[in-house]
Amino acid sequence: MTTEQSAQRRGRKVCDPAELRTLFLFEKLTDAQLEQLCVDGRIETIAPGSVFREGEPATYFYVLMDGEVVLTKQSSGAEIELVRTEHRGAYAGAWMAYLGDKVEQTYNNSMQVTRSSQFFVLDAATFAELMHEWFPMAVHLLEGVFFGSRNINARIGERERLLALGSLSAGLTHELNNPAAAAVRATADLRDRVAGMRHKLAFVAQGTFDPKSLGALVRLQEEAVVQVAKAPELTPMEAADREDLLGEWLADHGVDDGWNLAPNFVQAGFDINWLEQVASTLDNATEQVFHGAIRWLNYTIETELLMNEIADSTVRVSALVDAAKQYSQMDRAPFRVADIHELLDSTLVMLNRKIGDDIRVVKEYDPALPPLPCHAAELNQVWTNLIDNAVYAMQGAGTLTLRTRHDDNCAIVEIGDTGPGIPTEARSRIFEPFFTTKPMGQGTGLGLDISFRIVVNKHNGDIRVDSEPGATTFTVRLPLHRPEPSRIATGADTGPTVDGHS
Template identity: 30%
Template sequence: MSSSLSISDSIWHTAFSSSPIGMALTDMQTGLYVDVNDVYCNWLGRTKEEVIGKSTLDLGIYSNTNDRESILEGLRKDGFILNKEVPLITKTGATVVILFSGRIVENGKYLLSAGQNISALKEKENLAHALQNELVISKELFESVFRLNPAAVSLSNAETGKYDEINEAYCRLIGYDRDEIIGKTSHELNIWITKLDRARLLAEVQKKGWSTGMEASVRTKTGEIRHVVSGNTILNNHGRPTLLAILIDITESKQNKEALEFAVKERTKELNRILEDLQRTQDQLILSEKMATLGQLVASVAHEINNPLAAISAFSEQIFNRMGNFGNRLSQIKECFAKYSEEEVGEVVAWVVDLFKVKPKSYAFAEARKAKKNLEGIFVRLGIEPAYDLADRIVDLGVPDFFLENQGFLPRFKSSTLLELVLSELNTLRSIESIRLAVERTSKIVYSLKNYGRFDKNEAKSEINVVDTIETVLTLYQSKMKSGVDCIRLYNVSPLIAGYPDELIQIWTNLIYNALQAMAFKGKLTIQVDELEKEVMVQIKDNGPGIPVAIQKRIFEPFYTTKEKGEGSGLGLGIVKQSVEERHHGRIQFHSEPGNTVFEVILPKS
């Protein structure tokens, strides 16, 4: 690559890790993976830890062993492989077909692999993984990443519009040779179909510093029209603004509207991730810490959501099946009411209305057993059958007291199926109530997760209820706490402060999770909120083993951690201290001894 492509190693590292195509780096001598990006791992259905340090033979990823020999033969002969279709086997045994390219780099030391999943598009999981480690590789390797990218990528002077560098895919897209492009502008090459497309793109980039998912049409050298979706951002390249543009050709996809909409959606997501990572490089470590914590919550949050969803599914199916039999019930009701006078029908209807207004009650085992026995005795005495089943259903519906208090009315149901119909309708009402509660529970969890997932370092301060942000975190940790943690809330006030909601949530997340970990998720967690004259104080206490005196002076140091490898980066408390003191102009202090650790966060009032 020419010297005009002078991008820092960190930017190339971001391009490697966040590329919308799968990429891997393999040691040619040992055959072991040195590094892989998330897309590559997703193909195989494995984590980085499962792939790095293994060989393709260890993982058994080749569906056809001849493909491996063919690739090695091509590399030995030419030093590279381009666009070879290779079926790979995932961890679960499924097969994905990859359009594979590879090149020997670093004087034969490494194999840089790149590819694109060309199997039927699948819905991808919305779990975001942030960059954890800085990858330092030579300039030749980063240049290879640029060259091998199947998407069309260009770098141009943001002030003059002249191209500084393009990859081969860009040349293929617009049909010009590299020498015909470098030093020219897109206007000179007459690429844009309309000036509106280019003006719309530039306006978006100038407004936000980046754009993504914008569709446009470009003209090739031969005059052919190609449709692309683009992502663009402004990079500071040694003091000069440089426009990074990524174009993905979607011309063929437009022939099928449904396929186009899905493809654009997926590619827009990929472009959005790439460009957001590039734009927010300076915040990457903070975001990584937050996403690591979110990853710990995913399983428990999914479980918390699945439970009410299962209830909604079951109850709604029950209601649906019952409504399908509505005609028969009408006939039964008509037949039952034929046995009553008009006055008696009015009394029965009034009794049913009162019954449906009763708030259901839960009973202890002994109370439930006694209520069933009393109701069964009444039904037996009145000759209402099946006595035991009716009594059991009434107790389950939570209304035995109403029946016992109105037992004088029960003879009206003798020799009639009306009572059975009433209880069935009451059960339907209970199902609807259960659905409503399940929806409220799910909405609360989703709202909390949405609040937790926000991350905007540049947002303005807003008026925030401190208790609401604490409750957001507690909602997400509920499933982790319910089996062994006694959570005591002492909200003496519900104060408002001027602050950054996403950062406050991150503060409480770090402090609460540290407390839970210290107690091994077994113990008492106390959260207390008090109002001082000009400040608000939040105390987070746990009865864990405490922080050893020898390390108490270092707990706020960045990257200092006493946790096992993989359990923490050492950034958590450092981020908390920075946010409290520098962003919110407050202070944080703690006291710790065996059985009692207290962190106090003091924040100024609005």
């Protein structure tokens, strides 16, 4: 059966093998192969409008013969134009059909024609069959490149995550060590103070205090405990002035080491009026009894202060552990609805040591921002990369700004720094894999690439940068309403452009 007879039998426009040979995609095929294409495919004229939509089942492979096509992709609810071309031979559609069920066979972008355009159209299953029949070695090579590249990207991404985790673990270890060491020191000091109180208790048991004075002393002790709990915050200057006054008062009343006791009384919020109350309560007591009472109260104050320090330290340790769990999303579903502010805050805690004391952190959160359906642990990796880059750019001093807002069904996260800015020639390349402006050995060039993949490919979002000297801001847009995760591309590959190039 001739090509023309076959076409007429199927009700298709006649396909001319010689015309197909003029397309770069088919120019090296044999006459028999071109004849076969004309038997299996068809020439179709498509009116202006949509040809296929992103996410639909990929059923046809299209090769442009005449006209103009536009490829677009969804990003943050907006249609982003990828390619616009009139180039004969440009192809799009089910180009990954040769991979079969090894990958999801859906259109990874949308195609429309701007004017009446002519295509050579081939059924996806036929395209896959011809690829395997005509180019078996090429298919194996392409499969190897496709899956090898995806595996390499996954491994590199995993290594990047492990490197980041190692750095964060070192910082977290340091952060945990401080309150843990403080708790250990406070516990040791508390043991000494309790021993001192036992000694004073033996002193009281000797009958040194009459019942009335002892009762008054116990009441003062209870007042001291309550006062420690509500001690005011003093500036260093205010504390020093009070310590001088209390030290002088204790010295005037014969307490030899009053200068050592004064800081404890000041830290607990006591002043001379309270010490005068102690003196009047023990008005008829001997000097030995008075001094013993002062030291007894001092031990009481110290034990309360030390127990507060232990409590603060353990609370800090617990908060760090909670932040680490929030950051890693331990015991959480990979995809869930999360509070984006909690994710940002946990990242700040994990990076606290790297941020340091000379970088001011400004948080401008939108309290009305609703929870976000997301891969929370992976978004934390994005925040880590962006904050880490901002801190590096500021070289340890400046202002780090985290801002959130709600815009057009999207959550907007802005991370800004006051560093020197990104060089103009580098701005168009910063999301390329392995591109970095950092010195050799200080950057892999993968942080922003991975962030881009997570935001754009994994969350259907968008990430962009605005930079000038003294003000660089990365803006991340994340849709507040998400499709099922199974409908979201998980790889980094977006397919070739409409002219057939990656």
